[in-house]
Amino acid sequence: MATMKSNPQVFTPSRIVKYMLNIAGYRHNIVGKTIFENSFGNGAFLKEIVKRYINEGKRLGYSNESISYGLSRDICGIEKDKSLFDECIKDLDKIVAMNKLIPVKWTLMNQNTLQTKIEQKYNFIIGNPPYITYSALKESERRFMSDNFFVCKTGKPDYYYAFIEYSMNALADDGKLVYIVPNNMTKTWFGDKLRDYILPDLIEIFDFKSEKIFKNILTKSVILHIQKNSKKNLLTYYDINSKETLSLDKREMGRKWIFGFNCDKYEAKFSDYFKAANSIATLLNEAFVVNVINETNDYYEIFLDEETVRIEKELVKKAASPKYINKIKNEYIIFPYSYEKNKLKKLPEDVFINKFPMGYRYLCSYKDKLENRKSDNNAKWYEYGRSQALQHLNQPKLMLSTVITDKPNIIRLCNETIPYSGIFITKIGNYSLDVAKFILESCYFKDYIKTVGIHANGTSYRISTRDINDFRFPKDLICLPSNIEHGGANGKNNLCS
Ligand SMILES: C[S@@+](CC[C@H](N)C(=O)[O-])C[C@H]1O[C@@H](n2cnc3c(N)ncnc32)[C@H](O)[C@@H]1O
Structure with missing residues (x-):
């Protein structure tokens, strides 16, 4: 099973479509409210939207003509792929015919959303935008994104970052954006611009931590619920698996969004005693x-x-x-x-x-x-x-993988051994590498990984050197008398694999 480098032809299951429309409140009194699906694929969202719209129009006593006209006026969509575009229109026409309405002149476009200027503002924008990691994006696409979208100016933005900014600009004054995106957006270091951009208007986040939503794909998802101009200080976080709900003060959220266990309260910081760096x-x-x-x-x-x-x-x-x-x-x-x-x-x-x-x-x-x-x-x-790491390698060190399952597998290496992948750790103070190992094998680090790590697959998390260096833990962990080194730099520490 793959993690998602790109998801262009992955469609949203019906139960998630319904869940997301409910989050947005797209259920009652929706006639006259505009809605936009800007990468509609084969119409997973549009079909449910059209059904809800027709049912609501009938419930409110609108004539068949008014409902058909309303469908054309209030529902807008864009899809780049011509065959998906045609397939969707065919299915929507069938729904209209089954409801004995006159045919609808759909406001659906077959083009590239990011290059489409839309004057109208929408009450709802809902969907599952295309994801393409930076490494898989064409050079021309990268340039287009960085020239046109603030959140893509620096770092390694994913394609969907541009869709989020595009959509936020297309929202009406109190419009709602509900998007399902990979859950690493809350944690990747280069996603900080995007997070800063949406945080003021983000009101809810639904985390499908270990639940697999898309067939044959392991990537985990979150649903973002954004309300334009909401400017609330509180963000509600829902852990869909444990059913736990947290109310978070946005002003206290760090560069990575951490839900649950937060180590910031602890006095000791890993980088005050040791240095984690990428291998050569x-x-x-x-x-x-x-x-x-x-x-x-x-x-x-x-x-x-x-x-x-x-x-x-x-x-x-x-x-x-x-x-x-x-x-x-x-x-x-x-x-x-x-x-x-x-x-x-x-x-x-x-x-x-x-x-x-x-x-x-x-x-x-x-x-x-x-x-x-x-x-x-x-x-x-x-x-x-890349040889930056070589400066610090000629000393005893620990090595661990960037992907951790359950707890890190930490390997001791002597001065001479060269780690050529993963992360290595050296000491910068008086504490031996045994102490570093002890800290990284503690339950504090285990809980920390789950909050800052990016879900790789199953119960595995991907972490960075920065995550390790930023790790905070209770000082007691390092101050045990037995943890202070007496053997000198090459004494107790001279560990070989
Ligand atoms: C992940 S699929 C989701 C489809 C649909 N929203 C759903 O949830 O089932 C993303 C869709 O975006 C379309 N797409 C990719 N790039 C696009 C672009 N620049 N403009 C419009 N559509 C695009 C793809 O063809 C694909 O149908």
Whole structure:
């Protein structure tokens, strides 16, 4: 099952459509109220909207002509895909015919919503907009979004961010917007502009924490209920699974929206004692990470294209990644750097050729691919694509995955080992890495992950280095006498995997 990188052809189940229309209050006295579905697909929302409108028109005693006219006047929609557009109109016509109304001249457009200027303002905007992650967006689309939408100016906005801003601009003075979107919008660091933008008018949020709404898709959803100009200080949060309801003061909400357990009240902060950082990223692991099949005093042997190749031992270090550490024992990494008095030194190309001719020849077989990486500006073709982490690596450290299920699996690494994926933790004070491990395995961290982590799948959460560095916990956790290190930097801490 996939998480959603994009959802262009994922349609909303009928029970959720009804639930969302009820949230908006689109039930009674809706004749004369305008409603807009701006990416209507095959019409999951529009069909229910039209049925409700007809029933209400009949209940209020409107003539068949008035109801048909009202349907055309009050209901508006846009869909980009022509075949979905046609399918929807056919179904809406059937509903009209079944109700013995005269045919409706629908106000439905087959075009790109974000490029459609709409003068009218709507009482309701409801739907499930298209989601496309930034990485999957075309360059032209990214540019269009950043040129036209405030919430897309910086960071890595998803496509639906633009739909939210577009919709908020199309709302009448007290109009309501009810959208279902991925629940990571409450937490991703680059969603903060969007969150700031909607927070003043956001009145309710419905969190489908672990409930799977869309067939074959694991991504979890939230429903946002926005009322234009509501400007309330309180936001009501509904946890659909536990049925728990929280009333939150918007003025106290941080950059990430945290519902439930909030660690802000604790005195101690992880980054005051330790530093969590992203591992190095070679941007071409197939070239740098090697499986050693044999070794002598001077070199390692590896397989390359069914041939045995030798690489100088001094050019290679032990490698580690959270995913493979327990599965692949002989994982090593080409390390075209050195440390002198704990300072990172780069390897000039002429020195590389002379000192490590076998290793240089090996990397040359990947030269085209290496040159095509989107590396840091000053990185040479034979260096790692991202090397910022290297400055801090030459010391004992802990490694953990960015995806955590239940509790983090924390692995100790010695000075020499190079973590090439996941997160690594080093100390910046007097407390040993055992203390960092103890803190990250505590129930406080477990609760914290569930609130700041982004639901990856099932019971797994994705966290960032920033989440770990920002983690606050009771000071007692660190002040246990046994937690203070006496062994010096290389004493108790010299832990190897
Ligand atoms: C996730 S589907 C949801 C469809 C419908 N709202 C529902 O809930 O069943 C998103 C829809 O947006 C349409 N779409 C994608 N980009 C669009 C755009 N720029 N303008 C209008 N529609 C778009 C897709 O074709 C797709 O039908």
